[in-house]
Amino acid sequence: xxxxxxxxxxxxxxxxxxxxxxxxxxxxxxxxxxxxxxxxxxxxxxxxxxxxxxxxxxxxxxxxxxxxxxxxxxxxxxxxxxxxxxxxxxxxxxxxxxxxxxxxxxxxxxxxxxxxxxxxxxxxxxxxxxxxxxxxxxxxxxxxxxxxxxxxxxxxxxxxxxxxxxxxxxxxxxxxxxxxxxxxxxxxxxxxxxxxxxxxxxxxxxxxxxxxxxxxxxxxxxxxxxxxxxxxxxxxxxxxxxxxxxxxxxxxxxxxxxxxxxxxxxxxxxxxxxxxxxxxxxxxxxxxxxxxxxxxxxxxxxxxxxxxxxxxxxxxxxxxxxxxxx
Numbered sequence: 001x002x003x004x005x006x007x008x009x010x011x012x013x014x015x016x017x018x019x020x021x022x023x024x025x026x027x028x029x030x031x032x033x034x035x036x037x038x039x040x041x042x043x044x045x046x047x048x049x050x051x052x053x054x055x056x057x058x059x060x061x062x063x064x065x066x067x068x069x070x071x072x073x074x075x076x077x078x079x080x081x082x083x084x085x086x087x088x089x090x091x092x093x094x095x096x097x098x099x100x101x102x103x104x105x106x107x108x109x110x111x112x113x114x115x116x117x118x119x120x121x122x123x124x125x126x127x128x129x130x131x132x133x134x135x136x137x138x139x140x141x142x143x144x145x146x147x148x149x150x151x152x153x154x155x156x157x158x159x160x161x162x163x164x165x166x167x168x169x170x171x172x173x174x175x176x177x178x179x180x181x182x183x184x185x186x187x188x189x190x191x192x193x194x195x196x197x198x199x200x201x202x203x204x205x206x207x208x209x210x211x212x213x214x215x216x217x218x219x220x221x222x223x224x225x226x227x228x229x230x231x232x233x234x235x236x237x238x239x240x241x242x243x244x245x246x247x248x249x250x251x252x253x254x255x256x257x258x259x260x261x262x263x264x265x266x267x268x269x270x271x272x273x274x275x276x277x278x279x280x281x282x283x284x285x286x287x288x289x290x291x292x293x294x295x296x297x298x299x300x301x302x303x304x305x306x307x308x309x310x311x312x313x314x315x316x317x318x319x320x321x322x323x324x325x326x
Contacts, residue, residue, distance in 0.1 A: 024130070025122070025125060025126045025127065025130055026122075026127055026130065027127075027130070027183055027184055027186070028130055028133045028134070028179070028180055028183050029180060030173075030176050030177060030180050033133060033134070033137040033176050033179070033180065034137075034176065036134060036137045036138050036141065036314070037137075037141045039138065039314055040137070040138045040139075040140075040141035040142040040145065041141075041142065041145060042318070042323060043138060043139075043142045043317065043318070043321055043323070044142070044146075044321065045109070045139065045142060045143055045146065045214060049321070049322060050321065050322030050323060052322035053320070053321045053322030054303050054304070054305060054320050054321070054322075055242065055303050055321065055322075072099075072100045073086060073089060073097045073098070073099060073100070074097065074098060074100060075095060075096065075097060075098075076095075076096035076097065076098050077098075080098050081098075084098040084099050084100075084101075085097070085098050085099075086098065086099045107148050107149075107212060107213070107214060108148065108149040108150075108151065108165035108209070108212075108213050108214070109139075109143045109148055109149065109150045109151070109165060109213060109214040109215075109216070110151055110152060110153065110165060110205060110208060110209045110213050110214070110215045110216070111136050111139055111140055111143075111150065111151070111152040111153075111175070111216045111218070112152065112153045112155075112201060112205060112215065112216065112217040112218065112219070113132050113133065113136045113152060113153070113154050113155070113179055113182075113218050113219075114129075114132060114155065114198075114217075114218060114219035114220065114222075114246070115129050115132070115133075115154060115155065115156045115179070115182040115183055115185070115186060116155070116156055116157050116195045116196065116222065117157055117186060117190060117195065118195070118220055118222035118223075119132060119186070119219070119220055119222075119246065120186040120187075120188075121248060121250075121309075122248055122309045122310075123248050123249065123250035123310065124248075124249065124250075124309070124310035125309060125310050125311060125312070126309045126310075126313070127186075127309060128220055128246045128247070128248055128309045129183055129186055130183070130309070131246055131307060131308075131309040131313050132218040132219070132244070132246050133179050133180075133183055134313040134314075135218050135244055135246075135305075135307060135313060135317060136152065136175075136179060136216075136218055137176060137179070138313070138314070138317055139216055140152065140172050140175055140176070141172070143214070144167070144169070144172050147167070148167070148214075149165035149166050149167045150165055150166070150167075150171065150172060150175070151163045151164045151165035151166060151171060151175065151208070152175045152178070152179070153201060153204055153205065153208070154175070154178045154179050154182045155182070155196050155201050156182045156185055156186070156195075156196065157185075157190075157193050157194075157195040157196060158193055158195075158196070159182060159185070159196075160196055160200075160201065160204065161178035161181075161182065162204065162208065163175045163178060164208065165208075165213070195223070197223060197228075198219065198221065198222075198223065198224055198228050199224075199225065199227045199228045199231060202228065202231035202232065202235065203231065205217075205231075205235055206231060206234060206235055209235070209238075209239055210238065211238040211239060212238070212239065213239045213240070214239070214240045214242070215235055215239045215240065215241045215242070216242045216243075216244060217241070217242070217243050217244065218244040218246060218307075219243075219244070219245075219246060220245070220246050220247065221243075221245065221289060221293045222289070224289065224292065224293070229292075229296070232296055232300065232302065233299075233300050236300045236301065236302050237300075241300075241302050242302070242303050242305065243293065243296070243302055243303070243304050243305065244305045244307055245290070245293055245294070245304055245305065245306050245307065246307050246308075246309060247290070247306060247307070247308055247309070248308065248309045248310060249308065249310050305317075305320050306320075307320075
């Protein structure tokens with residue numbers, strides 16, 4: 001078990017068997033994700049965003065772009081920006097010096113993808129887990145094509161695979177393989193386990209991406225608490241954080257008059273949504289979680305990409321990034 005966990009952490013688990021013939025709306029394949037590479041070239045995650053993109057703020061992009069690296073010191077020349085003066089060196093030498101900065105060659109990106117059992121649900125088109133995987137692949141291909149390093153964290157109920165950001169195709173391939181492996185572990189008869197918490201995953205994010213990363217989190221944000229929000233605020237403070245909120249319309253608009261049988265494989269419960277009290281409590285639970293996540297946009301300036309598993313993935317991403325009318 002320890003060896004399996006270690007292999008999942010590094011993203012080198014062998015391919016899972018048994019789900020290869022499943023519907024692409026239920027389980028993804030590496031080939032399915034690779035087929036999105038051409039379409040990904042039409043997207044952009046650079047700071048200059050289309051006017052309609054949700055990644056734009058009111059006056060400027062919410063993506064801060066690449067940082068600056070210190071290059072050298074030189075004497076001040078007329079016309080230099082006084083903000084570039086290095087006052088410590090100037091005081092020590094008695095002559096005015098300025099710092100020369102170069103733009104970083106690239107900026108690392110970390111794509112965090114939820115593949116827990118709460119994501120193994122879909123009422124119309126895709127499982128939420130499939131939609132999250134497709135968005136992750138689109139983002140990974142485009143970021144690497146822009147010349148930036150890309151890596152990721154893929155987490156399920158028992159495993160967490162980490163792929164450090166690199167500017168190499170083989171790193172992206174490891175990410176896609178880890179994503180597919182985790183996706184194929186999702187099945188209706190999976191045993192009940194205590195899932196990996198989003199808080200634990202965000203602790204890994206803070207360790208891998210301490211500052212100046214592009215961090216994209218794709219999840220339904222099931223089971224969040226005050227510590228989750230604290231970590232979200234911390235990651236957003238030091239990085240460009242984008243949250244992809246993966247939803248399904250069934251949870252948002254739970255029909256009345258349904259009799260649902262819910263089971264964890266051992267225990268079973270009957271839920272009657274015809275009961276107004278039960279229906280209201282289920283709606284409050286689902287909508288309250290969504291409202292809490294959406295409030296992070298207001299409180300921490302984190303852009304939210306609401307993505308529905310009930311629609312095709314690519315057109316939604318194109319609309320949200322301003323490449324198609326909303």
